[in-house]
Amino acid sequence: ADGPAASELKSLIFLFVAVCGVVFVLVMSVMAWALVRRKNQAPGEPQTERSMGRVVTGAIVMTFLVVSFLTITSFYATNGVDRGRDNLPTITVRGQQWWWQFTYLDADPARTFQTANELHIPVGTDVRLRLEATDVIHSFWVPNLTGKQDLVPGRDNRLTLHASKAGIYRGQCAEFCGLQHSHMALLVIAEEPADYARWLESQRKTAAAPADSDAAAGKLVFMSKPCAACHTIRGTGASGTSGPDLTHVGSRSMIAAGLLENTRGSVAAWIADPQTLKPGNNMPLVPLTGEELRQLSAYMSGLR
Amino acid sequence: MKERVVADLSKLPLHGLGSASLTFWGTSAFMLIEGMGFALAIVVYFYLMSLAPHWPIEAPAPDLLPGTILTLLLLVSIVPNMLVARWAKQRDLRKVRVGLIVMTLLGASPLIPRAFEFRALHIGWDDDAYGSIIWTMLGLHATHIITDLIDTIVLACLMFSKHGDNARRYGDVEDNALYWNFVVLAWLPLYGCIYWVPRL
Amino acid sequence: MTGSGRPPSPADLAAGSEEAEAFLRRTWSTPSGFLAALSTVDHKIIGRRYVATAFVFLILGGVLALVMRIQLAFPETRFISADRYNQIFTVHGSNMMFLFAVPVMEAMAVYLVPLMVGTRNIAFPRLNAFSYWIYLAGGLLLWISLALDTAPDVGWFSYVPLAGPQYGVGKRADLWAQMITFTEVSALAVAVEIVVTVFKLRAPGMSLDRIPVFVWSMLVTAFLVILAMPAIMFASSSLILDRLVGTQFYNPAEGGDVLLWQHLFWFFGHPEVYIIFLPAVGIVSAIISTFTQRPVFGYMPLVLAMIATGILSFGLWVHHMFVAGLPRLGSSFFTASSMAIAIPAGTQIFCWLATLWDGRPVFKTPLLFVIGFLITFVIGGLTGVMVASVPLDSQVHDTYFVVAHFHYVLIGGSVFPLIGAIYYWFPKMTGRMMSERSGRWAFGLIFTGFHLTFFPMHILGLQGMPRRVYTYPPELPWAGLNLFVSLSAFILAGGFLVFFIDALRSFRHGPRAGPNPWNASTLEWAVPSPPPPYNFRHIPVVESREPLWMSDETLAVATGLRLDRRELIVSSVTAGEPEAREASPADSIWPFLAAIATGIMLIGSIFSPWAVVWGAAPVAITLTGWFWPKQTREDES
Ligand code: HEA
Ligand code: HEA
Numbered sequence A: 001a002d003g004p005a006a007s008e009l010k011s012l013i014f015l016f017v018a019v020c021g022v023v024f025v026l027v028m029s030v031m032a033w034a035l036v037r038r039k040n041q042a043p044g045e046p047q048t049e050r051s052m053g054r055v056v057t058g059a060i061v062m063t064f065l066v067v068s069f070l071t072i073t074s075f076y077a078t079n080g081v082d083r084g085r086d087n088l089p090t091i092t093v094r095g096q097q098w099w100w101q102f103t104y105l106d107a108d109p110a111r112t113f114q115t116a117n118e119l120h121i122p123v124g125t126d127v128r129l130r131l132e133a134t135d136v137i138h139s140f141w142v143p144n145l146t147g148k149q150d151l152v153p154g155r156d157n158r159l160t161l162h163a164s165k166a167g168i169y170r171g172q173c174a175e176f177c178g179l180q181h182s183h184m185a186l187l188v189i190a191e192e193p194a195d196y197a198r199w200l201e202s203q204r205k206t207a208a209a210p211a212d213s214d215a216a217a218g219k220l221v222f223m224s225k226p227c228a229a230c231h232t233i234r235g236t237g238a239s240g241t242s243g244p245d246l247t248h249v250g251s252r253s254m255i256a257a258g259l260l261e262n263t264r265g266s267v268a269a270w271i272a273d274p275q276t277l278k279p280g281n282n283m284p285l286v287p288l289t290g291e292e293l294r295q296l297s298a299y300m301s302g303l304r
Numbered sequence B: 001m002k003e004r005v006v007a008d009l010s011k012l013p014l015h016g017l018g019s020a021s022l023t024f025w026g027t028s029a030f031m032l033i034e035g036m037g038f039a040l041a042i043v044v045y046f047y048l049m050s051l052a053p054h055w056p057i058e059a060p061a062p063d064l065l066p067g068t069i070l071t072l073l074l075l076v077s078i079v080p081n082m083l084v085a086r087w088a089k090q091r092d093l094r095k096v097r098v099g100l101i102v103m104t105l106l107g108a109s110p111l112i113p114r115a116f117e118f119r120a121l122h123i124g125w126d127d128d129a130y131g132s133i134i135w136t137m138l139g140l141h142a143t144h145i146i147t148d149l150i151d152t153i154v155l156a157c158l159m160f161s162k163h164g165d166n167a168r169r170y171g172d173v174e175d176n177a178l179y180w181n182f183v184v185l186a187w188l189p190l191y192g193c194i195y196w197v198p199r200l
Numbered sequence C: 001m002t003g004s005g006r007p008p009s010p011a012d013l014a015a016g017s018e019e020a021e022a023f024l025r026r027t028w029s030t031p032s033g034f035l036a037a038l039s040t041v042d043h044k045i046i047g048r049r050y051v052a053t054a055f056v057f058l059i060l061g062g063v064l065a066l067v068m069r070i071q072l073a074f075p076e077t078r079f080i081s082a083d084r085y086n087q088i089f090t091v092h093g094s095n096m097m098f099l100f101a102v103p104v105m106e107a108m109a110v111y112l113v114p115l116m117v118g119t120r121n122i123a124f125p126r127l128n129a130f131s132y133w134i135y136l137a138g139g140l141l142l143w144i145s146l147a148l149d150t151a152p153d154v155g156w157f158s159y160v161p162l163a164g165p166q167y168g169v170g171k172r173a174d175l176w177a178q179m180i181t182f183t184e185v186s187a188l189a190v191a192v193e194i195v196v197t198v199f200k201l202r203a204p205g206m207s208l209d210r211i212p213v214f215v216w217s218m219l220v221t222a223f224l225v226i227l228a229m230p231a232i233m234f235a236s237s238s239l240i241l242d243r244l245v246g247t248q249f250y251n252p253a254e255g256g257d258v259l260l261w262q263h264l265f266w267f268f269g270h271p272e273v274y275i276i277f278l279p280a281v282g283i284v285s286a287i288i289s290t291f292t293q294r295p296v297f298g299y300m301p302l303v304l305a306m307i308a309t310g311i312l313s314f315g316l317w318v319h320h321m322f323v324a325g326l327p328r329l330g331s332s333f334f335t336a337s338s339m340a341i342a343i344p345a346g347t348q349i350f351c352w353l354a355t356l357w358d359g360r361p362v363f364k365t366p367l368l369f370v371i372g373f374l375i376t377f378v379i380g381g382l383t384g385v386m387v388a389s390v391p392l393d394s395q396v397h398d399t400y401f402v403v404a405h406f407h408y409v410l411i412g413g414s415v416f417p418l419i420g421a422i423y424y425w426f427p428k429m430t431g432r433m434m435s436e437r438s439g440r441w442a443f444g445l446i447f448t449g450f451h452l453t454f455f456p457m458h459i460l461g462l463q464g465m466p467r468r469v470y471t472y473p474p475e476l477p478w479a480g481l482n483l484f485v486s487l488s489a490f491i492l493a494g495g496f497l498v499f500f501i502d503a504l505r506s507f508r509h510g511p512r513a514g515p516n517p518w519n520a521s522t523l524e525w526a527v528p529s530p531p532p533p534y535n536f537r538h539i540p541v542v543e544s545r546e547p548l549w550m551s552d553e554t555l556a557v558a559t560g561l562r563l564d565r566r567e568l569i570v571s572s573v574t575a576g577e578p579e580a581r582e583a584s585p586a587d588s589i590w591p592f593l594a595a596i597a598t599g600i601m602l603i604g605s606i607f608s609p610w611a612v613v614w615g616a617a618p619v620a621i622t623l624t625g626w627f628w629p630k631q632t633r634e635d636e637s
């Protein structure tokens, strides 16, 4: 629990568990006693019936009081968890089958950019997310930062993130969204504001030029194969939109929505056979020679 | 277990009438189920309306003529329907036979304006959600007219057969009349939704 | 009739004539033979079939659970593929809810309610036969589709758009929706029968305040079915329309709405869980009363609590949609209503505890399962109260915490009482006792296996493990607990295995049971075990709430019912005054044929909308055949 929402949630969970635990122990003790106690009276004496009636009524009243207390507590916690309903969202989160697209909005459209599966946020402030989906329902959930919120086609949902400590937080799609729902993870990287600003600037840049001949050849492969029809690499001719934006793919720590560590080897493995690594995902197997694959992965890794 | 006889029920009638008839209760239970279905259709209608920027979403309001004719026909049919029920209670075979023929005709005639109603909607079921829900309402209700019509026809045949003069048949006629009243009454809120709400 | 002249009369029966009783038996019995078995309308035969079928579905669904547990035992296993897994959890959930839990409770009611209210058959016995066949057809549809690897794969609540025309490819979601139609038609039919049986077929003198609690629970359940199931019928039909003929109910681009589905589904789905739970309330009350040898404490509060639960259950559905983005204030209202349901639930628990407190508990297997129920259901109810809190649910929604919650309430709250009920009523249904020794083993294994399996799921949920994942990465801290859970699931399955073996063995070799082996108080124990085809030689006359405990070994009865036709008593709704002698329909093959015709129409409509048109003709014909009078004595009036 590394944000105010999360720590508030944590204490709420503790409170509920404690109250319910006490209720459970009480009920069970009464039951145990009722089962083992010695009975020296015939069942059904009017006297006993009357006193049991009083005890049962008392217990019902107690139940009423306890659930009222829990309802009110929960209501006030709701207000806390859902802070800042109205500030403008700055990041749009779009769930797709089965990866995440993040759009960092800027008043100047030229400075707006997209990235995938890795969400950077500054620590110590509220970050407003706008949640949208175009295919099916997904749910954005980073357990250590805040509760979840669905991304519903045709609906406009909001969520506030707040990390009080820098760090890497894992999140995962929580609403069943089809075949690869299990492999729809994301990382939230919370950084000091200065680091965050630096990251923003680097992401706004167009793609780095290939650093060596392998990478340059890889770029040509990328542009001539179907890759460019699905992926965008800003600053090149590739402007497809059905797959993640790859402009700075080399800078991410995981690929394919948390499936693999981002190394040159795993990128090559992914491109060589995405359908075995993540069966049914929306990137097809593009037939390539070993040479082309090597060049492509060099190019991808260089896109920092 | 040993038995101790405390009552003799042989004097009771061989068949329960009115609220002592099981089919009356069965029919009522099915009316409750279907009434719930109609109510849900209406709720969905207003739910979709509350989401739409304007209503109908993209169509003119339906023409009033066929729907209104149908409504009048249905309302008129209530009168002979009640009469049939009364005659059945009196076990007047001849009148019940005539009444059932009249009710068959009155049950079939609304199907004619109903056929025109679908056209008068000015929208297809697959154009948008508004089209879908009003087609569903109309279709759902048309199914009820048709089922009750078939029921009436089968009953009419029965009443002309040797099985006719039997307290059970008269009970069936009464239940059938009850069900027809339900079909008519269920139509009125649907009529309001389909034809008048878009005009508000 | 016979050579000796006049047929036996009611007076002969009252005088104890064996010939008269044999005559009555012949009137009511189902002849042997295949066709007769398809034609029977005896509620006991149909009820037993229903129970047995539902338990077969429990075994099948349980085996699927074991397959899922093997897949989840280790991270990144490839025991089954993602597609298989998705089909399996969908079929597991749909099967358990629609083919096991709801039908099995109805089945118990079909068997027991007519006996408990002192009549000779259920109201609308042919509809009852029809409902069984329709149910069987729906179950076969789902399981055959799984065998063909084209089972639904969108979860037991089939959220759109995943289940809609664009993303739900093939016929999978249609199969799901049509399976729903089958089971709902059968559930609605049974509900109507139960309501009318309870309202109109009660024995003379059984006024509303003398109805056994079990019968009350089934009455309230039947009303919940009647009011809730139309919502899922509407939902599944509109889903099929969207998929088949292009309506736009759930398409946001054309004015439809994705959340409309969730509202409709849960408006049914929440009452559904009480449709599963309330019969258990009736079962528990019956068992506790018998095994403490005193009337259950607080008859009125118990009945009122069930009615209150029934009413409240229609005001809770949004608690399944707390993270869908509905307005927070509205959601908080549903927190309050969800928590409020703890009050009737608590009332029930407290009344049972009071009964145990005052009575002398006899620790036979049925009572053991009830004690297991009390422990487990209270935990499950309390986690229900936790997830009813909006902020708390925003953390644990769609995680294994919720999976734990609902298995606690479903298995602890319903299956435990159900197994207890089988031990309790088995002697009545089969005439033989089950083994007390196996019963204790079954209870021990099921109870421990259950808690070892499902308790850790709470922790997994709090550790962030989402539900409906076919695998998970090894670097997360979930692997150890998952392995533990999977191993424990086999202990649980072992317990079920002991139970099933005991049931099968006792069915053939169990010691004979007398009419009332537990010294219970309700009317079903007044007749021999198993009951004769006519249930009661004479319709009983009820003079108190515990008829078998009051009368000094005799049963007050009424004579005068004809022996030459199936006849029973119609009585008034509140006081139970006899109003008429009514005929009960004879056996008939038409319900079976009508079910086949309906099945063909419904399955055909998965493939073409026109099936509804051409398929309607056979349905109309079979229904006419069903209702057309056959000039039997039953038609006299
Ligand atoms: C038999 C079935 C059954 C029963 C009885 C219940 C009972 C309850 N359920 Fe449960 N529920 C399900 C079956 C059931 N549920 C299923 C199947 C799902 C998941 C569906 C899916 O997503 O697949 C679900 C999901 C579910 C959710 C949604 C969670 C989510 O998806 O995030 C919620 C939220 O509010 C909830 C709440 C409750 C509550 C408040 C009760 C209450 O009725 C509990 C009341 C009982 C008690 C509280 C215990 C006894 C009382 C006392 C001992 C008195 C003292 C108590 C206090 C002082 C608190 N349930
Ligand atoms: C009454 C309902 C019911 C019952 C009884 C069960 C029983 C069990 N369930 Fe079920 N479960 C649901 C209702 C139920 N479940 C629902 C509604 C869902 C949600 C589905 C969805 O998300 O869409 C779900 C989901 C669900 C999941 C989550 C899947 C996921 O989200 O990915 C898991 C995981 O462990 C699970 C496990 C189990 C286990 C181990 C049992 C065990 O109790 C099973 C015990 C084993 C047996 C009963 C078999 C015993 C029999 C034999 C061994 C053979 C003997 C044969 C003879 C000789 C006769 N269930």
Ligand code: CUA
Residues within 6 Å of the ligand: A095, A096, A098, A137, A138, A139, A173, A174, A175, A176, A177, A178, A181, A182, A184
């Ligand atoms: Cu996206 Cu699950």
Ligand SMILES: [Cu+2]
Residues within 6 Å of the ligand: C269, C270, C273, C316, C317, C319, C320
């Ligand atoms: Cu619920």
